[in-house]
Amino acid sequence: MMDWGLQAVVIGSSTCSNIQYGANYIDQKSYFSPLNFQESEYLAFSEMKTEVLNDELEELYKPFYPVVGQNTLMASSISFPKEPKEEQKEENEQQSFGLVAAPTYVPKYKRRKNEQKRVVFQLKAEDLSSDKWAWRKYGQKPIKGSPYPRSYYRCSSSKGCLARKQVEQSCTEIGSFIVTYTAEHNHSQPTRRNSLAGTIKTKFPTSNNSNKNESPKIEKEKISSTHGSTSNLVLSKATLLNIESNISESQFPEIEINQENNMFEGSDENECVSIEDMFDGDFFAGLEDINDGFNSSFGCNNSTFPFSS
DNA sequence: CGCATTTGACCCGCGC
């Protein structure tokens, strides 16, 4: 019954769970989809934002915002519960977020609850590959109460980067995914997006195949799904992009995942490169529709991370 | 060969 009626939630306490989403539940009609986000609702949320946002939060989001617009989805749709006892943890958190260079000690297993801030999104499949950071999958677990497993990714651009990402399919919204970002990148954006060695080449067959419109890769992954859950959809990067490809193919038949197109070269690593500079024209042509819908709802010209399109 | 994913085992916070 409960739905994931939120776009972005910063969770400052306790682990990610359905209950937490519920605690930050926002009217689904208003906030369920970024593309349906209405301006009046944005304004209402902006007021809320001014009460809850602080410098720390903005710092946390900076790495997720390679191109920061004036009215960004994330900034406008964030709640930020801060516990009183958090103050003493500030230093530790900053270390765990990689804000402090060259940490002297990295515990093998980090603290979990109450220490890691999270940013949670609900996204459509076609938005998933718009994440420009390079992520490497390091685990997958079935989640109690959810028919779908959760995939765990870490930033693969920089060795010491503590940024984490969790992806799981929404159990209530077919084609939607719950994406949780933890910690922040301690480096600028990678010069190339995901390195997709051996995984992403597979392009979906045409939709004519209907029943067989799953790629061999997906079929294989379903079979080999962790803990024998053969019905689960495995959310590996390849799978996500395959899903995306499958879903969006009819809408954007021209789009092809091309590693070369994902490259951008900036003379300065710290330079803020516009999204347009990072993808070629063909890529953007195919995504114009998405942007149009988004921008018309937000009055925002810039794409927002992590799912810039 | 390098980098990716897969997957079983392990660690550890937390609730009872």
Added chain:
DNA sequence: GCGCGGGTCAAATGCG
């Protein structure tokens, strides 16, 4: 103290 469950590790394996 114990067990559950989420998060991580790391060896095995796959792919270009």
